[in-house]
Amino acid sequence: MTRENSPGKGEEEMTRPIPWNGSRLLEEVQRCSGTLVSACFQCHKCSSGCPIGPEMDFLPSQIMRLVHLGAESEVLASRSIWLCASCEACTTRCPMAIDIAGVMDALRILAIERRIHLPDARGKQFHRSFLGSVRRHGRVYEMGMMAAYKLRIRDLLSDVDKVPQLLAQGKLSLLPDRSGDIRQVREVFRRSEEEDGKP
């Protein structure tokens, strides 16, 4: 596969053999995602249809290969796993029915669990801010979520120009809208953490 704007690094890495290192990454990813990554035969269909391919450091098919090889640090510290938009094109088209988008989720979860130093923490901080808002209000309170996210990534100014317009159109509200079932939501978050912590 030749591509213009090839990120380079991914393909270069792919040509270098990675010695067997006793990694259990493949096993763990398969358990966490419930999908058989080892069925991948590198047809690259996922990569050719990936809308985010040009920005990725490793294409989806390369991520699959690296998971096979147990290349833990390469996979878990890659930008790709955070750039995946979960559009499900790869999952839909995979001839081996591998849930590739689900593998990306599993890798994001593993990267957080293992406290991997991320090349770009924006994805993680967005998810944290979003879920924090849901835990607090039962629903997303966009103003609060955006403020928390922007503080976390220390970028207060991007997209601020869009706020007055959204306010005028009634698309942002200054106050949160709470679900009446907030105690139950908090309970769901607490128990989910317990379940995720189970071996």
Added chain:
Amino acid sequence: MKYAFFPGCSLESTARPFDLSTRAVCRALGISLEDIPEWVCCGSTPAHASSDSLAIALPALNLQKAQAAGLPVMVACASCYARLRTANHRIVGAPEDRLRAERITGRPYDGDIEVRHVLDVLVNELGPDRIRATVRRPLAGLRVACYYGCLLTRPPEIVAFDDPEHPSGMDELMAAAGAETVDWPFKTECCGASLSMTNSEIVCRLTHRILSMARESGADCLAVACPLCQVNLDLRQADAGKAHGPFRPMPVLYVTQLLGLSLGLSPEALGIGALTVSPRTLLAKCGAVAPAGAGGIA
């Protein structure tokens, strides 16, 4: 026809026009909606990318509330729709997932509450013929590119109401409303979804690509059925033009807004004035709204 309606967080904020137009169109077509009482966020991408348990439990909590009402569920947001369907799929398919959802929510749920998207209900339940018979102001001469995005058609074993690569339901609906739909290749391309928050430059690239193709294919506007698609494609046009070369702004409307206009509903009732790229001139040309200066929408 009666459904328990799951609005979802976006419909209360950035997708307010989708909320208004979905409710107005359903009312006009005799579909009765009852909001799921005390619904909570479905968790969206942040949940499925952070916690497998949360990704099943939050949707399950909402579906249990619908079960209490004894009604099938209708969803407008494509992302909420996919999350609720995914939870059902897993709860039905894997006993361990069902047990986990029940442990977390503290209530039984066997995954049998039907979840439909508003587009699915309009096309497959009501049908284009019945809609055509109700149309009062056909969108004559309006060339629409129907944009389905990702999660209405993918993955097909979970959402399954249209073809994953060549969907046609929205096209049928727009044709019933009197519009001309264009044949174009990017119906199911991704807009970048929540990367809008973290990597807006990617969303700008995708927006530019999708809208340029729609224009090239002869479309006057885009019809969408997902809050995130609408915001990404509408709000980011100026930024996309700056980054990737100028292009003529293209109105991006919810399919329910266009359908509502054809049913003779007022632009105000459909939130037509709350879009970033104003469709006013375009809609006036095909007689769907009053022309500029004649009052009406902003």
